[in-house]
Amino acid sequence: MTTATLTAGHTHQVENQPPVLENYNAYTSDIALQEAVRREGAGWSEDTLKECGQVLGSPDTIKLGFEANENPPRFKSHDHLGHRIDEVEFHPAYHALHTLSRQYGLHAQPWNDPKPGAHVLRAAKGYMMNQVEASHCCPVTMTYASVPLLRDYPELANKWLPLITNAHYDPRNLPVEQKRGATLGMAVTEKQGGSDVYQNSTQARAIGQSGSGQAYELIGHKFFVSGCMSDAFTMLAKTDKGLSCFLVPRWKEDGTKNLFEIQRLKNKMGNIANATAEVELRGAMGWLIGEEGKGLNTILKAIAYNRFDCIHGSAAGMRQAVVQAIHHCQNRFAFGKKLSMQPLMQNVLADLVIESEAATAYAFRMARALDEVENNKEVQYFIRLGTALGKYWICKRVAGHAYEAMECIGGSGAMEGHMMPRLYREAPINAIWEGSGNVQALDAVNSFFSNDKIKKAFMDELALAKGKHPLFDEFLVKLSKELENTHQLEFRARSLTAHMALALQASILLTSQNTLIANAFCVSRLSNQDHHLYGNLPTDIDCSAIIARASIATKKD
Ligand SMILES: Cc1cc2nc3c(=O)[nH]c(=O)nc-3n(C[C@H](O)[C@H](O)[C@H](O)COP(=O)(O)OP(=O)(O)OC[C@H]3O[C@@H](n4cnc5c(N)ncnc54)[C@H](O)[C@@H]3O)c2cc1C
Numbered sequence: 155m156t157t158a159t160l161t162a163g164h165t166h167q168v169e170n171q172p173p174v175l176e177n178y179n180a181y182t183s184d185i186a187l188q189e190a191v192r193r194e195g196a197g198w199s200e201d202t203l204k205e206c207g208q209v210l211g212s213p214d215t216i217k218l219g220f221e222a223n224e225n226p227p228r229f230k231s232h233d234h235l236g237h238r239i240d241e242v243e244f245h246p247a248y249h250a251l252h253t254l255s256r257q258y259g260l261h262a263q264p265w266n267d268p269k270p271g272a273h274v275l276r277a278a279k280g281y282m283m284n285q286v287e288a289s290h291c292c293p294v295t296m297t298y299a300s301v302p303l304l305r306d307y308p309e310l311a312n313k314w315l316p317l318i319t320n321a322h323y324d325p326r327n328l329p330v331e332q333k334r335g336a337t338l339g340m341a342v343t344e345k346q347g348g349s350d351v352y353q354n355s356t357q358a359r360a361i362g363q364s365g366s367g368q369a370y371e372l373i374g375h376k377f378f379v380s381g382c383m384s385d386a387f388t389m390l391a392k393t394d395k396g397l398s399c400f401l402v403p404r405w406k407e408d409g410t411k412n413l414f415e416i417q418r419l420k421n422k423m424g425n426i427a428n429a430t431a432e433v434e435l436r437g438a439m440g441w442l443i444g445e446e447g448k449g450l451n452t453i454l455k456a457i458a459y460n461r462f463d464c465i466h467g468s469a470a471g472m473r474q475a476v477v478q479a480i481h482h483c484q485n486r487f488a489f490g491k492k493l494s495m496q497p498l499m500q501n502v503l504a505d506l507v508i509e510s511e512a513a514t515a516y517a518f519r520m521a522r523a524l525d526e527v528e529n530n531k532e533v534q535y536f537i538r539l540g541t542a543l544g545k546y547w548i549c550k551r552v553a554g555h556a557y558e559a560m561e562c563i564g565g566s567g568a569m570e571g572h573m574m575p576r577l578y579r580e581a582p583i584n585a586i587w588e589g590s591g592n593v594q595a596l597d598a599v600n601s602f603f604s605n606d607k608i609k610k611a612f613m614d615e616l617a618l619a620k621g622k623h624p625l626f627d628e629f630l631v632k633l634s635k636e637l638e639n640t641h642q643l644e645f646r647a648r649s650l651t652a653h654m655a656l657a658l659q660a661s662i663l664l665t666s667q668n669t670l671i672a673n674a675f676c677v678s679r680l681s682n683q684d685h686h687l688y689g690n691l692p693t694d695i696d697c698s699a700i701i702a703r704a705s706i707a708t709k710k711d
Pocket residue numbers: 339340341342343344346347348349350378379380381422424425430583586587588589590591592593
C-alpha cells in the first residue's frame with residue numbers, strides 16, 4: 155500500500171520486515187557443522203543428525219524455547235497444608251525440551267553407545283539443541299558429566315547409572331526408587347567462595363562407617379544449585395581429612411525427604427528456564443564418592459565434561475546469533491540495497507561468521523579428543539589444556555559476538571519477541587560458571603608450564619598446521635617466544651591464554667581443508683592490529699562467499 159492509497163484506519167502496511175527464522179533443518183543448513191561432524195569422525199551419524207535437525211529447526215520446537223523462558227520456574231516451599239515440599243513448577247515447554255534432549259541422548263549417549271564419533275555426534279545434537287534453548291541444557295550437561303565420575307564407584311554406580319543413563323525423563327519429585335529416570339546436578343559454590351573451593355564451609359561426618367559409598371551427614375549451604383529439582387547432586391563438603399565429594403539425593407532410601415531445603419530461586423539475568431536455587435543442608439544424607447580429602451580431584455572428572463559443554467554451548471550461541479543476523483540482513487533493505495549487500499554490513503557479518511566457524515571447529519576438535527581418550531589415555535593431556543583454553547576464549551568471545559549480531563538486526567534485535575535478547579543474556583553465563591575466566595586462564599597457564607606432556611600435546615597439535623599459512627608460522631614463532639618467558643605468568647595469564655587459543659583455533663581451521671575460513675581467520679585474527687571490534691576485516695577477504703556459507707535458506711525465503 156503506497157502513501158497515496160492510505161485511507162482512514164489504514165496507517166500503513168508492514169513492509170521490509172524479514173519472516174521469522176524457523177522451518178529449517180538445523181543440520182543440513184549448517185555447512186560448518188556438517189563438515190565438522192564428518193571431519194571429526196561422526197560422518198556415520200548423519201541420517202540421525204538430519205532427523206534431529208529437522209525437529210530442532212521446526213516452529214513448534216523453537217516455540218518451546220520461548221515458552222520455557224517467558225514462564226520462569228516458580229518455587230513452592232510448602233503445600234497448602236503446611237508440609238515442606240521444596241517443589242519447583244516449570245512450564246510444560248521446559249519438560250518438553252528435557253524430554254527431547256533425553257530422547258536424543260544428550261545426557262548419556264556416548265556412555266551408552268561408546269564408539270569413535272560418539273562424543274562428536276552428541277556434541278552435534280547438543281549444538282543444535284543449545285540454539286533452540288540453552289538453559290535446560292545445564293542440568294542435561296550435569297547429568298552427562300556425572301557418568302564418568304560415578305562409573306568408577308560401583309557401590310553408587312550400580313544403583314544410579316541405570317536411572318541416569320536411560321531414555322526416560324521423569325521430572326516427578328519422588329524417591330528415585332519410584333522413578334523411571336534420574337537427573338543429576340552439581341553443587342559446589344558457597345557464599346564465601348566459588349572459585350576458591352577450599353573456602354567451603356559445609357561439614358560432613360560419617361553416620362556409621364566411613365569410606366567410599368558410605369553415608370555421611372552434611373551441614374552447611376550451597377549458594378548456586380542449578381537444576382535444583384534433580385534427583386541427586388554431586389557436592390563438596392569438608393570432613394576431618396579435607397574437601398570430599400558426595401552424592402546427595404533429594405530423597406532418602408527410607409522414602410523420606412532428605413534435609414536438602416531450597417531457600418529460594420535465584421533471580422537470574424540469563425539462563426532463565428533453568429531453576430538455580432540457594433539450598434540449606436540441614437543434616438542432609440550423602441554418600442561419599444572416592445576418598446575423603448580428595449574431593450576436588452574426584453569432582454574435577456565431571457567438571458571437565460561440563461567445561462566441554464560450555465565450549466560447544468557457546469559455539470552454538472554464536473551460530474544461532476549469526477544466522478539470525480544474516481537472515482535479517484538478507485531480508486531487509488536500507489538505502490536501496492539489501493543490508494546483506496551493503497559493503498560495511500558484509501564486513502561485519504563475515505567477521506561474525508569467521509568467529510562462529512572458528513568456535514565450532516574448535517568445539518568439534520575437542521569432541522573428537524573426548525572420543526579418542528576412551529581408548530588412548532595420552533589424549534588426556536591435549537584435553538586438559540584444550541578445554542581450559544576453549545573454556546576461556548570461546549566462552550568469552552560469545553558475549554561480544556551476541557551484542558554485535560543484535561546490532562545487525564537493529565531495534566528489533568533488542569525486542570523480547572526476538573531470539574536475540576535470550577542469546578545475549580545467555581552469552582556471559584558459560585564464562586562465569588564451571589571456572590570463571592581468570593580461573594581458566596590461570597589453569598591453562600599452570601597446566602602448560604607444570605606438565606611437559608601437556609606442553610608437548612599442545613605443541614604437537616600446532617605443528618600439524620606448520621607451513622600451511624605464513625601468518626600462522628609467524629604467529630607460532632611469536633607465541634613460542636612468549637611461552638619461553640616465565641616472568642609474571644599469573645599477571646600475563648589472559649594474554650598467554652588468548653594467544654594459545656588463537657593458535658589452536660588457527661591450526662584446527664588450517665588442517666580442516668577449509669581454505670576460505672582458515673585464510674580469513676589468519677589474516678583477520680593473527681596479524682590484524684585493528685581487530686578490536688567486528689567489521690574490521692582486510693579488503694581482500696571474500697565476504698560474500700563467507701556469508702553465503704553460513705546463511706540458511708528457509709522455506710519462506
Ligand atoms: C547462572 C548460574 C548458575 C550456576 N549454577 C551453579 C551450580 O549449579 N553449581 C555450582 O556449584 N555453582 C553454580 N554457579 C556458580 C558459579 O560456578 C560461580 O559463580 C563461579 O564459580 C564463580 O564463583 P563466585 O561467584 O564465588 O566468584 P568468585 O570466586 O568470587 O570470583 C569472582 C571473580 O574473581 C576471579 N578470580 C577468582 N580467583 C582469582 C585469582 N586467583 N586471580 C584472579 N582472579 C580470580 C574469578 O575468575 C571471577 O571473575 C552458577 C553461576 C551462575 C551464574
